[in-house]
Amino acid sequence: MIANLSITEENYIKAIYHLQQTDGNVTTNEVAEMLHTKAASVTDMLKKLNAKNIVNYAKYQGFTLSDDGRKIALSIVRKHRLWEYFLVEKLQFGWDEVHEVAEELEHISSLKLVEKLDAFLEYPKFDPHGDPIPDVNGKMVYQPQINLTDLPPSELAEVTAVGSQSTELLELLKHKKIAIGTKIIIKKKFLFDNSIEIKLQNQAAFTISQQLAQALFVKKTPNE
Amino acid sequence: MIANLSITEENYIKAIYHLQQTDGNVTTNEVAEMLHTKAASVTDMLKKLNAKNIVNYAKYQGFTLSDDGRKIALSIVRKHRLWEYFLVEKLQFGWDEVHEVAEELEHISSLKLVEKLDAFLEYPKFDPHGDPIPDVNGKMVYQPQINLTDLPPSELAEVTAVGSQSTELLELLKHKKIAIGTKIIIKKKFLFDNSIEIKLQNQAAFTISQQLAQALFVKKTPNE
DNA sequence: TAATTATTTTAGATTCGCCTAAAATATTAT
DNA sequence: ATAATATTTTAGGCGAATCTAAAATAATTA
Known part of the structure; x- marks a missing residue:
């Protein structure tokens, strides 16, 4: 129907x-x-x-x-995220410039196209922003993730998602060299303004604002 | 503008x-x-x-x-044919089922997308139906081709394009195992109904109707 | 609780692309 | 050359998606 x-x-x-x-x-x-x-x-x-x-x-x-409405929504989200993955992985787009293009591509109707695209991409589970891609039945992987502000100091974590797709945020992340998959560790939290000193691999520590920290989601990774 | x-x-x-x-x-x-x-x-x-x-x-x-109108048309044709190439070469669509999907994809507006797609596909010159793909400036390769009905008997030729994208035609071609690139030779022309007996590589000769012959375009190939 | 404010809905218009029916123009045949 | 026919345009209307302004309802505050 x-x-x-x-x-x-x-x-x-x-x-x-x-x-x-x-x-x-x-x-x-x-x-x-x-x-x-x-x-x-x-x-x-x-x-x-x-x-x-x-x-x-x-x-x-x-x-x-409604239930029907949710199914439709999931199929659109599926298309959006598959196309974003395609744009970044195959066409070499930056992960910060794919959202708008995918807003158009998600409305292409062919069901066969979506399934063939999924196969071509080898069934990715997450899009370039770390959001899970629903499968053909609308199911998606739940990724246990926490907000960076809730990560305890000294624990190694990996960025899994960002809180929005706004150009402003993505521009800032690019400048700071933070992306999905970036390893991150909290050095110190400053109570005065809730800013956080963080350290990335092979880089000096630096401080980020509370607003930025709140826009980052991470999963804890076992300290190798 | x-x-x-x-x-x-x-x-x-x-x-x-x-x-x-x-x-x-x-x-x-x-x-x-x-x-x-x-x-x-x-x-x-x-x-x-x-x-x-x-x-x-x-x-x-x-x-x-107008000149502007022609430029716009060429950019749409370019997108259509690049997407068709993508669907066939990368997503394994049959060449007879891509037209409608490309009719939707050709309206995606991002210029950057088209150029990146072109690069990803390694700048193809012809789409799966043998039609030339305009480059970013609207230029396309002119392929000297003749209608199959104008090919003299016994001359080896290669199918370069089909006269329409209708499902009916493409279905028939599929059944007859005729595609772009197929080598073809005319054995005999029948004046009664203008049907033509043709032979493909590794196959027995068979007869095709005047209508089908008129829908096929070929280029002569040097007899090796 | 009653009054004020905020939110949501209705009413009525507008633009886009489409339609039918009738009028205007062009083409063809006598 | 005129009449008959075919093509194109105009006139007027319709549904989808939008808007503004006003009315209805809900939420908040005094």
Whole structure:
């Protein structure tokens, strides 16, 4: 029953999916802000998606994706992350410049294309930002990761994901030479401004802001 | 000056480009038929494209692409054929099933993507149907080719292109095991129905219809 | 609790691409 | 050359997605 959806509808579904990851219940204004549109437009679209049983919607009460809606969202996320992986691994894009291109590619409809692309890429489990790629059934690997601010000092860890895809963040990470897979260790935490002194492999220690630390997720790695 | 164009506008530009390859001057009805739409819709779009200086249009007189329009068309054709090459060579699609997918992929806008894809594919000169791929400046290799119906008997030739991408044609070619690069020789021409007896390498001779012969283009190859 | 403020929905317009039906123009045949 | 036919354009309307402004509802504060 996966109806033919317009690109616009798909973008709404994806936005709702991402918002409910953190929020649970999603509101009209949140979606409007994420899609750079107005609340009235969101209401219009919600009525349409509700009629198609893609969202559970009750006037003024917020909304969530239905089971069908979630399946659709996962298939879009799958396509987005596979294309990002392709762009970085095969076409040599920088990991900070693939998001926008993948926003277009994720709407290519051919199912066969997605499966063949997945095979060509040898079934990657994570995209270049460290986010898990859903498989054809929507299942994805759960990666136990913690925020860098919760990592105890002196414990070796590896960057697994970043908190957003904003150009500003990615530009800063590039400058600091921090990427997915970078080994990191906390030297000292400063209580005054919650800044953190960190050290990367083969580099002198340096200090990063609380905001940056909060945007980094790591997994602890066994000290070899 | 390459304006932001909608997918619809791009499809009109591409249709006009292909029609004027054979026709020179293009008519409203031809475009309507190619795009499965109505003449009135074509007229609407022509006014818009004319206002953007993409076509040279005078009421009731037919029209052609402007220089700008031709550049845009070539960049779309370039994307289409590069993606087709990618799908066949890298993702193992059959050459008869890539056209529709490429119809979607050709509208992805990133210029950087096209150039990186071209490099990844090692700058192919022809797509899987034998059509030349324009380079970044719109230049493409001219391949001297003739229609199979114009090939004299007993001369060895090689299939270089097919006359259309219709599923029906491609299905038939698959069944007959004829593809781009296939070596072919004419054994006999039958004047009654213009059917042609041909022979491929390592195969018994068989007869093909006039319609099929007209859909095949070949280049003569030196008899080794 | 009642009033104020914030959020969401409705009402009505706009743009884009498409349509049908009718009018205008061009082409062809007598 | 004129009549019949074919093609193209105009006129007017429709659905999708958007917007602004106003009304309805919910949440917050006094």
